[in-house]
Amino acid sequence: MNTLRRRTLTQAVQLSLLLSLPVVASAQDAAPADATTLDRVQVTGTRIKRADIESQTPVQTLTREDIERTGLTSIGDIVQELTGSGSALNTKFNSSGNFGFSPNGDGVGAGSAQVDLRNLGSKRVLVLVDGMRWVNESSASGVGASTDLNTIPLALVERIEVLEDGASSLYGSDAIAGVVNIITRRNFEGGQVTLNYGEYGEGDGEQKSVDLAWGMSTERSNLFLGASYVDQEPVFSRDREQSAFPKPGTGLTGGSSATPNGRFIFFPGTPSTVCPLTDTDSNPATPPVAFCNITTPNGSSFPNGVNYPNDFIGFTTANRFNFSQFNLLMTPSERAGLFGQYRFHISDSMSAYAKALVNRRESVNQAAPEPIFLGPDAGTGNPFADDITISRLNPFNPFGIDLISSGPGANLVLIGRRPVEGGARVFEQKVDTQYFGTGLEGTLDIGERQYIWDVNAAFSRNEAEQTNFGSYNIRNINIALGDPAVCAATPGCTPLNIFGGPGTITPAMLAFIQPIVRDRSEQKLTQVTANISGDLFNIWAGPVSFATGLEHRSYEGFYQPDPLTVAGFYNGVPSLPTSGEYDVNEAYVEFNVPLARNNFLGKSLDLSLAGRYSDYSTFGGQFTPKYGLRWQVADELLLRATFAEGFRAPSIGELYGSDSRADLELNDPCLIGLDLTPPSGNPANCAALGVPAGAIQTNSQISVTTGGNPNLEPETARSFTAGFVFSPNLLSGTRWSDRMDFEVTYYRHAIEGAVQAIDAQTQLDLCVQTLDPLYCNGITRSSVGSINGFNNRLTNLGSIKTEGWDADVFWTLPETSLGRFKFTWQNTFVTGYEAVGAAGQVQPRTVGVEVNDSAIPDWTSNASLDWKLGNFNAAWSVRHISELEEQCVQFTVNFPVCSNPVEGTNTLEATTYHDVQVGYQFDWMKGLQLTAGVNNLFDTDPPICLSCSLNGYDASTYDIPGGRFFYMRANLRF
Structure with a gap:
């Protein structure tokens, strides 16, 4: 071949x-x-x-005067304001930690600025400098298909020529939507x-x-x-009214169920004042069981141990976590x-x-303290989180029973805990060109x-x-929540307290579960x-x-x-x-x-x-x-x-x-919504997919693998x-x-x-509508009906x-x-x-x-x-x-x-x-x-x-x- x-x-x-050449030779006697x-x-x-x-072709030229009139300091920001430009990544995207990886399989260029022409995607725009191709981006999260315009200093630019036309015959691959040719300053006195x-x-x-x-x-x-x-x-997002909450005008409804006080969803076996008998599957042929969906009051802390059930309350919207207070509207960038x-x-x-x-x-993205989701509803695809057993012998476990994700005696649905003690997630990029x-x-x-x-x-x-900085080792979390004897035999392990509220995860606990993670790309x-x-x-x-x-x-x-x-x-x-x-x-x-x-x-x-x-x-x-x-x-x-x-x-x-994984905002048509709106999917089809009646979507962020x-x-x-x-x-x-x-x-x-x-929401909707394996293969659900795998x-x-x-x-x-x-x-x-x-x-x-x-x-x-x-x-x-x-x-x-x-x-x-x-x-x-x-x-x-x-x-x-x-x-x- x-x-x-x-x-x-x-x-x-x-x-x-x-x-060309023979004609050149025959042209020697031609007129000038x-x-x-x-x-x-x-x-x-x-x-x-x-x-x-x-x-001959429609080329838009931005002169040095045009560039200076914008008041902007990034080539990417300038070309993104052209009328023919589409949506592209820029420093207003707080990418790392929130979007995961691009569904295009090429990573997220955190801190980069790209250009999209004709809404065909930045990877279909060819970027040239003086007519020569510029190298594609690396932002330590994958091998990108787009060019980071923040790798080209604005000071060297004489003009920018934008061809909004297909040009593969002239320049080769990538020039489907057009070409951006950056002409550098040369004759300067x-x-x-x-x-x-x-x-x-x-x-x-x-x-x-x-x-x-x-x-x-x-x-x-x-x-x-x-x-x-x-x-x-x-x-910072918190400094603007519009971005101070996850969804403007909805308060905490769009907030996270992973909170500093924790959310605990499980079947305790014995009913209590906060976990009454509930017909969880709406099936009259089966007796009701005790069901917990509980937390501790907002801001409460129990350093000496939390008492069940007296210190717990039912989890409601008011208990959700406002992660927007930690996010960024404009990410810092030093070039x-x-x-x-x-x-x-x-x-x-x-x-x-x-x-x-x-x-x-050098750029930085920041996200809220990293949530820890445990249990079959966590949907992370990681067995250390999804298939965890939290030992009853853990000195901080207030429930007196093993919390088991799967197999005989399974009783755990979801635990969400936001360890604010570990600080915000901070992603620092250093990109050299x-x-x-x-x-x-x-x-x-x-x-x-x-x-x-x-x-x-x-x-x-x-x-x-x-x-x-600010992420966690889920394997070590699994060990620290398990059998104390196993933890004691593991160097550095300290039993972990995820139950006592903010401030109860000690520096010794953090030292075992919180590493510094370093990624590279080129x-x-x-x-x-x-x-x-x-x-x-x-x-x-x-x-x-x-x-x-x-x-x-x-x-x-x-x-x-x-x-x-x-x-x-x-x-x-x-x-x-x-x-x-x-x-x-x-x-x-x-x-x-x-x-x-x-x-x-x-x-x-x-x-x-x-x-x-x-x-x-x-x-x-x-x-x-x-x-x-x-x-x-x-x-x-x-x-x-x-x-x-x-x-x-x-x-x-x-x-x-x-x-790799992208955490996407998806609405599951088979589950009751976060605000208790009824499911929109066909009930029979949802039942065929293994969703019990009355199942609630506890988290709108679904992990999608690409x-x-x-x-x-x-x-x-x-x-x-x-x-x-x-x-x-x-x-x-x-x-x-x-x-x-x-x-x-x-x-x-x-x-x-x-x-x-295929768009993930479209795939999920078509799966529920048609039950066609073309759409449903790769989407798996837990025993309680929530999605725990999405390929x-x-x-x-x-x-x-x-x-x-x-x-x-x-x-x-x-x-x-x-x-x-x-x-x-x-x-x-x-x-x-x-x-x-x-x-x-x-x-x-x-x-x-x-x-x-x-x-x-x-x-x-x-x-x-x-x-x-x-x-x-x-x-x-x-x-x-x-x-x-x-x-x-x-x-x-x-x-x-x-x-x-x-x-x-x-x-x-x-x-x-x-x-x-x-x-x-x-x-x-x-x-x-x-x-x-x-x-x-x-x-x-x-x-x-x-x-x-x-x-x-x-x-x-x-x-x-x-x-x-x-x-x-x-x-x-x-």
């Missing part, structure tokens, strides 16, 4: 060379090209270096110091940054050096980076370059034609360590490329241009969890090691064919053709073509259209990722765009308009075989389809005594989105719906008005997100915060943010620019999201609650 793949690749390379060497540029979306190719300071109106979330830049040029060389430091302080590039002109036709980067990110690239580039004259070529090599590595990318571009020959309408090249890439990655986790002793989210590698060889060719010039068809008509053959060591070969038309009807009207096929190769984590699949095939895609750019002469050069441009683009993307796990594996799902429109207006007004104004209005309208599973299951994510902490608004809009007068400047920006709808979480339906309880839905009202900025430039040295601004001027809170996992809002779509952010900037050139 490998021999066959190599032969196929060789043939493809030969084909691309045959298409119209464009001079100075006119030739390369833009994202084409490999051909010609000035008139620039507008002198020095620059930029100081930033900002904080939220509540006096928290302080952000400080320092950027240094220096460059020089000689006749034969140029050098640029840059350094960046960013320090972002946290914002420091150094970057340099040097370019030397060896001759008039050849230059060499070298560039290097080192970057360190190194990049080195070098190459040669130049021109080659053959006859009267000139060809531009380059050869490049780059190595990049992203490595991360995560240290977890990704490496090695790439070598060679490209050549120029004009081949002239035809009736002008020169046929081409670009062709070869590329080799090698990927390596691993994830190594702590030995405690590998052994199965970790009380938190379990995972196993992952490692893998693969390589790819590719050849591509691109042509631009002029079909007409200055005739009845208009100014020009050009056809573009491109194709790439990729040979992967993991699955074989893949060919992806692309076709485009660019029709310049007149100076003021351009029409364009593209059709492309694309693919995305499964990542290392998706292929080789070991079993993992890689080495049999995954590549995702394939088809993309189509069509649109126009209209610059009417009537609105150019007038007293009220220097220039006005209208740009409209229709897009459609269709992905087949998308790598994903949700990666597969090639059926399809994802999305379509919509971009509509933009750019208006520059003439300069007057009032200054110069510039108006920009950009809009994205999503008209369709559908994801279908391999067996036809329609996934819940669609247009206008909030689901799984992400949203697809049907309209997003950004408008900005810039003003300049002398040394003064100002900007006013408006960001709009249209209305969304979500399913109310089961227990929230009867609360007023659920806006439509009859249908069980909640409306997230349309949200508009206003940002303002003012500045003045002093004529000191080469210029001192002082800027002040406010983001979210009117302190608009995000709409309440009841289905979101944390903080009551969608952190990937909206600003944080209480989000008025003030900032100042000083920028000195010298």
